[in-house]
Amino acid sequence: MDISLVFLAVLVLAVLGMQVGRSRALVAAGGQVRALHSRVGYYGAFMALAIALPAFMVLFVWTAAEPAVIQALVRGKLPAAIQALPPDQLSLVLTTIENLAYRNIPPSQSQPYLAEAAAQMRDLRATANWLMVGVCMLVAVSGFFLARGRITAEFRARNTVEAVVKILMIVCSSIAILTTVGIVMSMLVESLNFFAEVSPLDFFFGLVWDPRFAGAARADQTGQFGLIPLLWGTLFISFVAMLVAVPIGLLSAVYMSEYAGSKFRKVAKPLLEVLAGIPTVVYGFFALITIGPALRDIGAVFGLDISSTSVLCAGLTMGIMIIPFVSSLSDDIINAVPQSLRDASYGLGATQSETIRQVILPAALPGIVGACLLAVSRALGETMIVVMAAGIAAKLTANPFDSVTTMTVKIVAQLTGDLEFNSPQTLVAFALGLTLFVITLGLNVMALAIVRKYREKYD
Amino acid sequence: MTDATADTPPAGPLNSSDYAQRLKKRHDAEWRFRAYGLGAIFIGLAFLVTLLYTIVSEGAPAFLQSEIRLEVTFDKAEIDPSGSGNIDDIMKADYAAMVRRALRDQLGNVGNDRAARAAAHRLLSSGADLQAREIVLKDRTAIGQKRDIWLIADGDVDSFLKGSISRDTPEDRRRISNQQIAWIEKLQADGRLKARFNTTIFTRGASANPEMAGVGVAALGSFMMLVITVLLALPIGVAAAIYLEEFAPKNRFTDLIEVNINNLAAVPSIVFGILGLAVFINFFGLPRSAPIVGGLVLTLMSLPTIIIATRAALKAVPPSIRDAALGLGASKMQAIFHHVLPLAMPGILTGTILALAHALGETAPLLMIGMVAFVVDYPGGPLDPATALPVQIYMWSNLPERGFIARTSAAIMILLGFLLVMNALAIWLRTKFERRW
Incomplete structure (x- = not known):
């Protein structure tokens, strides 16, 4: 029986329980709605919650735990010689058994114990499936009867339902925390595995990135995993992007908020924000077919040799993407500067541009710096543009016409294709991801703190 | 505005040639500054026009x-x-x-x-x-x-x-x-x-042949993921926002949640992909390149946006509505679910549609969970191998044939078309149902 079928069955039972709850409450009140503590609907909702909630919880926990439990049971029955294997080989054997049992993929070397274990695994899964259906239905039905027994005219159905709903809402809110914990834990565990094989010193301060291929590397040549060239490439491209985005974004924000009439603003602002709504893969393609060749042609005119995956190309494209980000944040911040400062400046005879340069921008500076930090964090984590438009060779170069590579490019390169979760070639991606996460997190926290502090100043 | 003249009084009457010159200089500076601002906006718009023109001129023949x-x-x-x-x-x-x-x-x-x-x-x-x-x-x-x-x-x-x-x-x-x-x-x-x-x-x-390649299968994969995302992210996000905005006591736990939500909104999308790979595929054993995993990852990504939008919409409903409901004997929960939430609904839906539009264009996390597969057949369910529209664009963009450049541009036009429709729907919802109090 399928999980979705169980799900549906529980749902049907819950709807049924809802009707039973309503009619039961009416009966308990002798047909007098006024005699009930809560409105009729709440008795129905109480029944539905009592049926569905525990059953869904059982279903969820069961589905999550089943594969691990079955694996443990099968492992216990394997020949002693196999069980004594080191953990990574043992997990390989278990994967082979799973492939044989569920996907009918024959193992490369046929062994009698493999077929036996696979048959056992299939049996266990079938049993577990029926057991799950039984337990779920049992829980749902017992919820039905228990809840029905509690319905009387005095029963405070509304309070109970509201308390449960509140708990559900708290659980939903906690998902944000769970996500962060999940991100940190998943990357930390794999990173620690990586650092067990490659020294953190070599990773954080290594000047050479040359991971080799997972399959080709022998035990004595694991490759070099130096972060510095990747970090340099990331920062270099982001720097070029900021050189494009900050002046254009800031000047457009100033014009929009200080000079533009409402009609111009109404048209130009949304148009500029369209740039933020375009998917990054589109920017990558644009860089690939338009900006890269255009830069190469312009370079050829001046006798410069610009690589088609140059820092300039990736940085320029990324800068275009970030323009609306900088401009809309700066726009908000400039608008938050109190009118009294402007009036005071005009009163002293300053022109509009003098007021902007010498009064408004200095007053808004902390907020603008915060906005730029957020933009930098966006640029550091940007993936598709650099995957498509930046190079793949990790180089330490200060030449903007040369190509460099970034951390995100290497994360994608190491994690697509066939994965082996015990080789440093794959695990390094998690260490890179963790580094990226920590850097962007630091920038975000700093930027949000600056922006918040600034807002409080003028509120 | 020069410091030198601050100490000594101006040399002559206000219409002296010295003064007129200075004033002209200042007015010139004013015009230059204005021109810079206008220029910046036009550079931005020029990029937008070039981008759209390139895509349309390359992609139109493919239709x-x-x-x-x-x-x-x-x-x-x-x-x-x-x-x-x-x-x-x-x-x-x-x-x-x-x-x-x-x-x-x-x-x-x-x-x-x-x-x-x-x-x-x-x-x-x-x-x-x-x-x-x-x-x-x-x-x-x-x-x-x-x-x-x-x-x-x-x-x-x-x-x-x-x-x-x-x-x-x-x-x-x-x-x-x-x-x-x-x-x-x-x-x-x-x-x-x-x-x-x-x-x-x-x-x-x-x-492998450009003339036989299409985006139908990828579009179905994207659609499945969006359905999963909206089914999970909308209820969870709204529930979380209601709790944080209306019920949460001011304590450290609440602060922790808020800080987390704000930070998650700015975490690079590729990190969510790594999370999906480590948790949903490695830990829970879900299949690679399945829409369900993509949907879950996109759910986690769009939750912060939906929560923030919902909180703003709830905040915009005036307290008098709550007070009136409470005064007539409604419980706090009733006041919110029966009166505040329906009034906030247009704002919530607008935010959700925008979050979904963003999720539709997201590529990097999907690469992490193995959606870069060569998928020829329509996926039959959320556990079948599938690919997504932006990923299909990425894969085609790597192919050298002339025909694929046109196909890629055409696929981008289709993707941008979907995004346009979603954004237009959001704007329509906002203008049609938004109430100013």
């Missing part, structure tokens, strides 16, 4: 496709020898031979030379036999009959007709031979070779 009309004889002896309509026989029949025979009959003068025949056969796409088979599968009465059908021409023929392969290039460096050009011209003269509206690109999946 037309060269097709050849042939009279194909569906040979009964070949397709259904037993006469029982056995599906295996129908699937296995050699449609390529039938289609090629029809083409040779149409051209007339191919002859029996192997090379000449092969050159003629190359006028048709290698997917033409699939088209012929689909006709039989759809309509069994075609067996044993002669049908006049449009078949897709080869990608090179298409490129030639659209002008990307020039007649002036020497023959040995051209992908189309002189003989083939002669045949193309004969077919055109007969009205048998025409550019017709391209339906392939909307309906088919990945293919």
Whole structure:
């Protein structure tokens, strides 16, 4: 029986329980709605919650735990010689058994114990499936009867339902925390595995990135995993992007908020924000077919040799993407500067541009710096543009016409294709991801703190 | 505005030439500054126009496709020898031979030379036999009959007709031979070779031949993921926002949640992909490149946006509504669910649609969970291998053939079309239902 079928069955039972709850409450009140503590609907909702909630919880926990439990049971029955294997080989054997049992993929070397274990695994899964259906239905039905027994005219159905709903809402809110914990834990565990094989010193301060291929590397040549060239490439491209985005974004924000009439603003602002709504893969393609060749042609005119995956190309494209980000944040911040400062400046005879340069921008500076930090964090984590438009060779170069590579490019390169979760070639991606996460997190926290502090100043 | 003049009084009356000069300088500076601002906006808009122009001019030709009309004889002896309509026989029949025979009959003068025949056969796409088979599968009465059908021409023929392969290039460096050009011209003269509206690109999946490649399969994968995302993210996000905005006590736990939500909104999307790979695929054992995993990852990504939008919408509902409901004896929960939430709904839906539009264009996290697969068939369910529209664009952009550049641009136009519709819907919702209090 399928999980979705169980799900549906529980749902049907819950709807049924809802009707039973309503009619039961009416009966308990002798047909007098006024005699009930809560409105009729709440008795129905109480029944539905009592049926569905525990059953869904059982279903969820069961589905999550089943594969691990079955694996443990099968492992216990394997020949002693196999069980004594080191953990990574043992997990390989278990994967082979799973492939044989569920996907009918024959193992490369046929062994009698493999077929036996696979048959056992299939049996266990079938049993577990029926057991799950039984337990779920049992829980749902017992919820039905228990809840029905509690319905009387005095029963405070509304309070109970509201308390449960509140708990559900708290659980939903906690998902944000769970996500962060999940991100940190998943990357930390794999990173620690990586650092067990490659020294953190070599990773954080290594000047050479040359991971080799997972399959080709022998035990004595694991490759070099130096972060510095990747970090340099990331920062270099982001720097070029900021050189494009900050002046254009800031000047457009100033014009929009200080000079533009409402009609111009109404048209130009949304148009500029369209740039933020375009998917990054589109920017990558644009860089690939338009900006890269255009830069190469312009370079050829001046006798410069610009690589088609140059820092300039990736940085320029990324800068275009970030323009609306900088401009809309700066726009908000400039608008938050109190009118009294402007009036005071005009009163002293300053022109509009003098007021902007010498009064408004200095007053808004902390907020603008915060906005730029957020933009930098966006640029550091940007993936598709650099995957498509930046190079793949990790180089330490200060030449903007040369190509460099970034951390995100290497994360994608190491994690697509066939994965082996015990080789440093794959695990390094998690260490890179963790580094990226920590850097962007630091920038975000700093930027949000600056922006918040600034807002409080003028509120 | 100069410090030097602050101490000493101005030398002459306000209309002295010195003063007038200074004023002119200041006014010039004013105009320059204004021009910089306007210039910045126009540079930004120029980028937007260039980008859209590039995509449209590259992609528009891909919506037309060269097709050849042939009279194909569906040979009964070949397709259904037993006469029982056995599906295996129908699937296995050699449609390529039938289609090629029809083409040779149409051209007339191919002859029996192997090379000449092969050159003629190359006028048709290698997917033409699939088209012929689909006709039989759809309509069994075609067996044993002669049908006049449009078949897709080869990608090179298409490129030639659209002008990307020039007649002036020497023959040995051209992908189309002189003989083939002669045949193309004969077919055109007969009205048998025409550019017709391209339906392939909307309906088919990945293919190694540009003329047989389409985004239909990828679009279905994207759609499945969005359905999963909206089913999970909308209820969870709204519940979380209601709790945080209306019920949460001011304590450290609440602060922790808020800080987390704000930070998650700014975490690079690729990190969510790594999370999906480590948690959903490695830990929970869900299959790689399945829409369910993509949907879960996109859910986690769009939750912060939805929560923030919902909180703003709830905040915009004036407290008098809550007070009135409470004053009439409603519980706090009733006041919120019966009165505040419905009034906040347009704002919530607008935020959700914008978050979904963003999720639709997201590529990087999907690469992490293995959606870069060569998927030819429509996924049957959320656990089947699938790919997504932006990922399909990424994969095509790596292919060198001329035809794929046009296909990629066309796929981008389709993606941008979806985004446009979603954003327009959000704006419509906002203007139609938004209430100012």
